[in-house]
Amino acid sequence: MIETLKALNRIKRMGLVKDYAIAGGYAVNYYLEPRFTYDLDLFIVLSYEEDFHQLYKFFRDAGNKIENVYIWIEGTPVQFFPTYISPLFAEAVEKARRIRVRGVTAKVLSVEYLVATLLLAFRSKDRAVIPDLLGLSNQNLIRDIVKRFSDEKTPLDQRLGRVLADLH
């Protein structure tokens, strides 16, 4: 995984991606006790939407295994989520925490944006970790994020309400 982050920093320096942040299971592991995750989910900022194709082409040409939605980078299956698919993702990368892992710099979603993205996915495994993450977060900030990014299709505010109701 550390080697994967090094490779990602290289493609960032090359300009293939403008910025990225760790999301999903690895971000959950950053804040909570380690639990199994298969892949590394990354939110990536691209200059142009077409750059997403260029990114896949770059890895395909470099001989990286591409399997289903994953690109294998240094032994880790990586799933890229371009931030143009969601304004929430774009803001999450912008506000992400800068971290250093064994001398390698990276960014990880702040706990508040992580909760918001888990409310967006809202699978049972996402719901299971939200209460613990809420305990580490600024709940006013979460409410603000959730309010701004809720819509009919993804009622993040209602989902947060359900999680909080289950806690009491």
Place this chain on the structure above:
Amino acid sequence: MKKLLWIKDSEEFWQTFTKEREKDRARLRALPFAKKIDIVAKMQEEFRPLRRKSRGRRKPIGTADKRG
């Protein structure tokens, strides 16, 4: 956790169990991220042979359960 072996009372057992488990979770939570990555890597090594046998497709992000 050894003391659990000697507790006969159900309520006391679960109280001690919960206390010990939370202590362990807090210890794991406080580990540096690099160490957590190592632990996950070990879990993945154990999981990979199983995954080779059954390859399912992953649900895309935003695919919520039916309750919406």
